[in-house]
Amino acid sequence: MKIMKTYNFKFQISDIIKKLAGAWESAFTGVKNGFSCFPHEIICGSTGVYLYGGKVYSSVFPARYHSFKAALRRITMNKKMNNILLVLAACILLPALSYAAFEPVAIGARPAAMGGAYTAIADDVYSVYYNPAGLSLVPRMEFTTQYSQLYTGLWDKSNLNYSFLGLAQPLMFKRDFGTVGLSVLNFTAGSLYRESTITLSYGRNFKIGGIRKLDVGFNVKSLTIGYGTDEYTYDSLNDDGITHSLQGGAARADSLFEKYGFSKSAVAIDIGVKYALFTNYKLGLMISNINEPGIAQDSTSDAKLPRMINLGFAHNGKGYLVSVDYMSRQVNKVSDSRISIAAEKLLPMGFGLRSSVALGSRELTNFAVGFGYQSSGLQIDYALEYPISGIKSTMGNHKVSLTLKFGPVMHVPEEAGALQVALEKEQKARAQTEVALAEKNKELEDARKEIMKLKGELEELLSRPVPVIPTPAEQKPAKAEKEAPAVKPAEPVFTQAGNIERQYLEEYNLYRKGASKLVFTERIGAIRQLVNKYKGKKIDVSSAEGEYKILLEEQKNQQRMYVDSLTYYRKMVAKGIDSKTQADLLKKIISRYEQFDIDVSEAKRELSNIK
Incomplete structure (x- = not known):
């Protein structure tokens, strides 16, 4: 995690802030105030935001005054006065925190190149993440893996990584029983912080008037947050600014971690819907975290994972695809939204080019490009996401994904909207x-x-x-008739x-x-x-x-x-x-x-x- 503020020079006070985390339990472990992590470094720039999980957020230190005083006493003992003034300025000027764990990021190189505008497009194994309703369109078993490093090239050499594994399997036993999916998503910030999401998905199609128009699906997610057990979560400061090892001779975990442990798990539920509106036009709806699970380390804290709504629209043309996605949620009573516009051009021999622009709150402006190759059993994609505003001095996010397709075809694949309509007509005619x-x-x-x-x-x-x-x-x-006696005998006549x-x-x-x-x-x-x-x-x-x-x-x-x-x-x-x-x-x-x-x-x- 990095914090940026309105200065034209940069300084590192990670040791001070990390020790302050032991004193400011709710501020930097974030649990009692709905937070899930603590700052790692402060970088002076010009944006007034901080970076977590490759995202830009506003931030604040809701300090306890007695902890503040203890921290300042320790700063006085260990740092020069100019650093004290800089820390005080940073703490006073930082804006209000609007952070939420398990941030929505673009998973999969193809969806990432399209700015995450995939809610209405989802028709492959990545449906487990973007819209489980799209699983019903997966023609046969698909397996995918993706790795991405976020914001490469930052001056502090941050190591923020996402990895993803996904599997989708259609169920066809004499008739269609839908499609099941399983995925594992991991985020790591070095050894300091990690998030893990294991998702079980299901999607099925429903006919309207004998035509395939409606797809419905759901996700059941197991969420886990973990914190590193290092010098910054052990040997914390007491109210006098003295470490436990100096005071008692033995290091102790921060009181919050000592009481609640270094990890937190929760269960979340998503639902998704896709509807074929007209020929080649589709609508998609994804509601994530419907139950708003609590993710705070302290179970008494009212820190919940916010419900998120994604609404998508897609149009399939001859050799091209365009889509629009709108995301909305409330994070700590602050509205957060994003809109993504994307296009894809299909080229001969299975190649494709993609591009997108994403705009949103918190000064979000991202540009993404990508390309890919697809055959009957293999798909390889690459994407580059680049922040136009907010984060500086970075080479962007690079994502590579590999998808394998194997096994018998159980669902007729949907290549485009026109093909879907033709398929529906064919199915009706076949019936x-x-x-x-x-x-x-x-x-x-x-x-x-x-x-x-x-x-x-x-x-x-x-x-x-x-x-x-x-x-x-x-x-x-x-027999001859009897002749009357003749008067005179006559000669016989024939x-x-x-x-x-x-x-x-x-x-x-x-x-x-x-x-x-x-x-x-x-x-x-x-x-x-x-x-x-x-x-x-x-x-x-x-x-x-x-x-x-x-x-x-x-x-x-x-x-x-x-x-x-x-x-x-x-x-x-x-x-x-x-x-x-x-x-x-x-x-x-x-x-x-x-x-x-x-x-x-x-x-x-x-x-x-x-x-």
């Missing part, structure tokens, strides 16, 4: 297709059963044996009718003898010709006509069967039988009914169309 497909499958199954039934009936018709028509009975000549009858009988009996050997077509053709030849000749052709009638009845019966067979065939075609089956059935129909002298030209025409 409709699945319903239609189920109905179609049912129809096909019904059709298959119907085809099998029709095919069975058709096969039964086609497999019926060809009827055997019995050979017609023999026809004998009709009439034309008698000759025709004899000729008919000869032809009929000839037909009858060979009928059993004729196919139906030949048989009905022969008897038809015989009937047509002798009908109306005034002879008895009843035998031929009877035979012809029997054959006609059988032909009509086969004609009905032919029509039924075509009907069955066409129903099967309507149900979707293949062309080979169609051709085979038509050939059987033609072969079966053509022998009965039936007109099968319609079946032949359909067969030719198939070929």
Whole structure:
């Protein structure tokens, strides 16, 4: 921690201030007044603020007057008068303290390059930090690690570091059960001070009108603050300005640490929401530390971690991304806010460029730039955060992060807002297709059963044996009519009718003898010709006509069967039988009914169309 004040030279009184911390329990351990650490050095500059965890804050020493006097006695004994005057001036002129532990810093090189404007963007493993609702968009397991050194190049060689490990795992067991995340964030200020945050996260998507629009998530955080056990927290001053080791011969911890220990733990809860407002536009909301846990070393002190609200807006375009984040909170009844504006340009081959500006209270003005590379299983990012106002003589914050993506894809990744809308439409269309497909499958199954039934009936018709028509009975000549007695005997006369009858009988009996050997077509053709030849000749052709009638009845019966067979065939075609089956059935129909002298030209025409 560094403290800056309105002087144009710098001096180091870390020994004095650190010893004063033993006397000013609530001022420099900060617990009884809601503070969590004590100053390390004073640097005279021109900003009137102090640095903690890489952030700029206003500060004050709410000293106890008797401790002040004891400290001054010790200063008188150990320092020159000019240093006493400088310390007094610093203590009198320092502004009011507005510090809170677990300060919001940009974690991850990509989000850092975008100024922390990630509330509405969050769609990867860093959702565990910025908005757990975004975990529902993580397509497969992701692991990330990040290291950053804050404000490198300060004159006092401060060693302020952040490290982060994060893991996200989608849960997909026949259906989507959301995504879980786990992260560990550590901040260290050398051996003087440390903060640790272990977070368990969960995020899930909820459909609105069958479309993925709403993402909801939450964090459960375990927070731990720790102080170093060194010469500045042991061997503290008593009210007379004398160390315990000089007074009693043994060093003792500061009374606050002696009573409450060197660490403090608490549990905090966050909730996050993301909503797809329009095509390519999203809103994000993150409320951190909802329960405002107490973080003071002294449990009787009313020092709480302030509730913080982040509201974000993001727009995904073709090859670019812009976002805006607004943060607000109350720290010791003092309003603290920040707004970040960021942009990202996607380049070919997986590269990307980012830049952002952050403005806020406490004279906060930061500029950040970064770049990264992303493939299907690997992402590497770098970011530089540079303070435009406040902290001087620094080379900024350098952050590098590595993300690995592995395992099967369980959620379809959301590359951009347009892709999300397309995905939603695809999912809706897929659901409709699945319903239609189920109905179609049912129809096909019904059709298959119907085809099998029709095919069975058709096969039964086609497999019926060809009827055997019995050979017609023999026809004998009709008896001659009794002639009236003639007056005179006459010569026998052979009439034309008698000759025709004899000729008919000869032809009929000839037909009858060979009928059993004729196919139906030949048989009905022969008897038809015989009937047509002798009908109306005034002879008895009843035998031929009877035979012809029997054959006609059988032909009509086969004609009905032919029509039924075509009907069955066409129903099967309507149900979707293949062309080979169609051709085979038509050939059987033609072969079966053509022998009965039936007109099968319609079946032949359909067969030719198939070929």
